[in-house]
Amino acid sequence: MTTVAPRKPWAATPADRLRDLAIFLLSAVLSYLVVAVTPAKGKLAYVGLFFIFYSVASGIAGWIKFGRRSAADLFIKTLIGLMAFVTVLPILSILTTVIAKGYRGINLNIFKTDMSLNAPTDPLNVGGLLHAITGTVILVSVALVLSVPLGILTALYITEVKGRFTKPIKFLVQAMSGVPSIVAGLFILSAVLYPITKAYSGFMASLALTILMIPTIARTSEEVLKLIPNDLREAGVALGGTQWRTVAMIVLPAARSGLMTAVILGIARIAGETAPLLLLSGGGDKVNPNPFHDPMGSLPYYIWKSFNAGSPEAITRAWAGLLVLITIVLILFTAARLLSTRKVK
Amino acid sequence: MTSSLSEVANAHVTKAPSIRAAGTGLEARGVHAWFTKHHALADVSLDFAPGTVTALIGPSGCGKSTFIRTLNRMHEFIPGAAMAGEVLLDGKDVYAPGVDVTKIRLQIGMVFQKPNPFPSMTIGENVLSGLKLAQVKVDNKDDLLEECLERAGLWKEVKDRLGAHGGSLSGGQQQRLCIARALAVRPQVLLMDEPCSALDPGSTLRIEETIRHLSDTMTIVIVTHNMQQAARVSDSTAFFLSDGGPGQMIEFAPTSEIFSRPKDKRTEDYVTGRFG
Amino acid sequence: MSTVPAPRELTTRPRLSDRVFRRVVTAGGLSSLVILGLITVFLAYRGVEVLRQEGFNFITKSNWSITTDDAGNVVESHFGLAAMLVGTILCSAVAVVIALPISVATALYLNFYAPPWLKKFLIAVIDMMAAFPSILFGIWGFLVLMPSIEYWAKLLNRYLGFVPVFHVDAYVFTRSPFVAGVILAIMIIPIITSVSREVFSQAPLDRIQAAYALGATRWGMIKAVVIPHGRSGVIGGAMLGLGRAMGETVAVFTVLNIVFQVNWHVLFGVGGNVASLIILKFGEASPYEIKALMAAGLVLFVLTLLVNAIADLIVKTTGKSGK
Ligand SMILES: Nc1ncnc2c1ncn2[C@@H]1O[C@H](COP(=O)(O)OP(=O)(O)O)[C@@H](O)[C@H]1O
Numbered sequence A: 001m002t003t004v005a006p007r008k009p010w011a012a013t014p015a016d017r018l019r020d021l022a023i024f025l026l027s028a029v030l031s032y033l034v035v036a037v038t039p040a041k042g043k044l045a046y047v048g049l050f051f052i053f054y055s056v057a058s059g060i061a062g063w064i065k066f067g068r069r070s071a072a073d074l075f076i077k078t079l080i081g082l083m084a085f086v087t088v089l090p091i092l093s094i095l096t097t098v099i100a101k102g103y104r105g106i107n108l109n110i111f112k113t114d115m116s117l118n119a120p121t122d123p124l125n126v127g128g129l130l131h132a133i134t135g136t137v138i139l140v141s142v143a144l145v146l147s148v149p150l151g152i153l154t155a156l157y158i159t160e161v162k163g164r165f166t167k168p169i170k171f172l173v174q175a176m177s178g179v180p181s182i183v184a185g186l187f188i189l190s191a192v193l194y195p196i197t198k199a200y201s202g203f204m205a206s207l208a209l210t211i212l213m214i215p216t217i218a219r220t221s222e223e224v225l226k227l228i229p230n231d232l233r234e235a236g237v238a239l240g241g242t243q244w245r246t247v248a249m250i251v252l253p254a255a256r257s258g259l260m261t262a263v264i265l266g267i268a269r270i271a272g273e274t275a276p277l278l279l280l281s282g283g284g285d286k287v288n289p290n291p292f293h294d295p296m297g298s299l300p301y302y303i304w305k306s307f308n309a310g311s312p313e314a315i316t317r318a319w320a321g322l323l324v325l326i327t328i329v330l331i332l333f334t335a336a337r338l339l340s341t342r343k344v345k
Numbered sequence B: 001m002t003s004s005l006s007e008v009a010n011a012h013v014t015k016a017p018s019i020r021a022a023g024t025g026l027e028a029r030g031v032h033a034w035f036t037k038h039h040a041l042a043d044v045s046l047d048f049a050p051g052t053v054t055a056l057i058g059p060s061g062c063g064k065s066t067f068i069r070t071l072n073r074m075h076e077f078i079p080g081a082a083m084a085g086e087v088l089l090d091g092k093d094v095y096a097p098g099v100d101v102t103k104i105r106l107q108i109g110m111v112f113q114k115p116n117p118f119p120s121m122t123i124g125e126n127v128l129s130g131l132k133l134a135q136v137k138v139d140n141k142d143d144l145l146e147e148c149l150e151r152a153g154l155w156k157e158v159k160d161r162l163g164a165h166g167g168s169l170s171g172g173q174q175q176r177l178c179i180a181r182a183l184a185v186r187p188q189v190l191l192m193d194e195p196c197s198a199l200d201p202g203s204t205l206r207i208e209e210t211i212r213h214l215s216d217t218m219t220i221v222i223v224t225h226n227m228q229q230a231a232r233v234s235d236s237t238a239f240f241l242s243d244g245g246p247g248q249m250i251e252f253a254p255t256s257e258i259f260s261r262p263k264d265k266r267t268e269d270y271v272t273g274r275f276g
Numbered sequence C: 001m002s003t004v005p006a007p008r009e010l011t012t013r014p015r016l017s018d019r020v021f022r023r024v025v026t027a028g029g030l031s032s033l034v035i036l037g038l039i040t041v042f043l044a045y046r047g048v049e050v051l052r053q054e055g056f057n058f059i060t061k062s063n064w065s066i067t068t069d070d071a072g073n074v075v076e077s078h079f080g081l082a083a084m085l086v087g088t089i090l091c092s093a094v095a096v097v098i099a100l101p102i103s104v105a106t107a108l109y110l111n112f113y114a115p116p117w118l119k120k121f122l123i124a125v126i127d128m129m130a131a132f133p134s135i136l137f138g139i140w141g142f143l144v145l146m147p148s149i150e151y152w153a154k155l156l157n158r159y160l161g162f163v164p165v166f167h168v169d170a171y172v173f174t175r176s177p178f179v180a181g182v183i184l185a186i187m188i189i190p191i192i193t194s195v196s197r198e199v200f201s202q203a204p205l206d207r208i209q210a211a212y213a214l215g216a217t218r219w220g221m222i223k224a225v226v227i228p229h230g231r232s233g234v235i236g237g238a239m240l241g242l243g244r245a246m247g248e249t250v251a252v253f254t255v256l257n258i259v260f261q262v263n264w265h266v267l268f269g270v271g272g273n274v275a276s277l278i279i280l281k282f283g284e285a286s287p288y289e290i291k292a293l294m295a296a297g298l299v300l301f302v303l304t305l306l307v308n309a310i311a312d313l314i315v316k317t318t319g320k321s322g323k
């Protein structure tokens, strides 16, 4: 028996690819020429004309090949692809700008000193953001201690206890995820800072961050716990375990890596949160290890303060702070993705 | 069992497949199909004569669905799918470079196992949806609507509620609606993949009637697990089987012969119920 | 003959440990209710004095002034949020109008056009963008994007100036609601995209196949099956984005020129935003003005809650209606 080779007659042939490339290049050249000879100018003109030419040229190619319907199909296809590209453009711009502008403010020194003896406008070789990094770590840690239990308990209520408040709580968690961060800040201000502590501190800021973090953790954990197969739970109960032991010894361990993902996403959500810190943390310039006493600096506060100081040195400090902050967020985010792609066992 | 099936098969006049000019109708030549590395179908050649009903029978997983989906190029939607061979429609390979797939699918309609009317459209809109999708203009939509629903055997039941949603019909009615929808674009060939397996016996009979009527004007290929059904509606029958490897066509003959004196032992085992 | 036995009761009384467990989990689960309730109560409690004094003027007037005597007692005060509310709505409306088509197109691209490897990569990138802090968008928007946006605004005004919203009273385009709206649009694109992608991916496969089998092109299939199925979900996603845009603080504050004057012209460099007002005034606010800010926070809270609740309802009911 002769063997037959599988074919994919529907896949694009080299000739098709060549034609697509030609259309692409033609549109690019055409938009360049039009910008050169007409009064239209600037990046917007290039991009806008290119979009129009590329979509229309693809449409015309489709028309020639298969007629009117194919023209509309390919026109839309090209347009949609270009729009998706527009979505990615700002991310590219943001990442390249932060790296290009921030690296000049990065040196070993900034990880060793704080700003207690310096102003943001000082030369870049003095002062640093040690206080900001330690501050952010402390703020986030305290917020974690408060929000992780509440977030996971909320998820457990929805997936395990399934009491009569399940629906309203799902709704409220969703509503809570839409609470503006400034409102969370005002709330802590009105409910805790003014009546009780009467002083700025890291803890006040952590309380506000807790409010912002709970819904992220609750919703992600809920998704994760729902993926735990029911037979695991039934097996636990069938072996004579109580629900409490089943959840603690079977369900939660099985969901461990997913719950870690939830926690990490929660951290990523609040690490760069700025507005409530402006209201509550007081933003010190010195390393302050005590969240309950004295103002506490943080990366967002440092960035904000430097940015508002306005001098070139200060702006570079802000970019450097953003570079550090975004590096942390990206590391957390990558960790969350790596953890969540591992199978829930 | 055998005798009763062959009686059923002989009860209707089988159309002679010879009354046609060469190069018309649908023809598969040496068709293979793969899912990624899995070779699901090997070397199937079948000639579907115009105006006849061909039944494809065989145990589950032997590649019947895969085969009919290669005929109207629906196979290629599965990621990793590949094929080999040719499918000729009026003598021209539907897989040739430069062929507009959407036109092929207009000429080779399809009805699926589960009725799938468009939920956002009314009954009337459902029937005419193919025209809208294909941007085909017709002069008199109302006539076409009535004609298609009539041919699908649904007109009497729905003529007073064409504005109702497709989902408000029973399963059998929905399936006939899907047939009417496929008819509206006037295909030459209609592929049906177990069109009755989700329906009750009453609806099944109605659809079989519809198939007999339609076969006067078009070529029909029907996959079925119901041997009685194959015997009742088809002129020719092809038996598919997979012996662990890729599915193959074992025997293709007039339906009365498949059920009364099959040439292959495996076909006999299958139609007499000693297998599968 | 035989008597029917009395049915036995099949209640299992949970053991003590389980009852404690359920109590604790329920208590934790109610935290969202408690927190949302407390937010309402405390903001209302702090803001009630100002709200009572201003009455409806608080949302219909737009002057914000406070005069105190030497002892710090309030002599006269006027607090009106109208300009800020109009600005909030305007900025977030611009954001949604820009973000919605781009997000829907991106979601369609991801679900129906992108090759698998690119799809995975783009989803990771867009999710990552959702995790970017808003201060980053603010500073990047201010230093990098703002000059371009102003240029676009001038073009819009030149060619579409006859449309009332694109009209400007004076030739001032810097720090307009449009600028803030574009930056907010970039911030909410990931949200609307991921909701849309989710609802589009739930479009029933058998209907998609039915459309293709009828000779539909890809775009024809999308119009006939995917869009009708996903429409309400996309609207819900847009509302979620709207809620997020209305509550955004730092990014808007960075780029917006806050003026206590109602302005409906998006390109004109006069704007307002409730959240930014709070940051703006908080630093040097007297205790009485803080109460006004609390009241403003309450208004913002209720507004975003409402938008979010509607969004949630819309997203939830979609998918059920399509069946
Ligand atoms: N989408 C798919 N992906 C991978 N393998 C498939 C897919 N669909 C069908 N197959 C395989 O192809 C073979 C033939 O399937 P099918 O054509 O559906 O059989 P039938 O319709 O005769 O029951 C089976 O072995 C099945 O496992």
Ligand SMILES: [Mg+2]
Pocket (backbone or CB within 6 Å): B064, B065, B066, B193
């Ligand atoms: Mg099948």
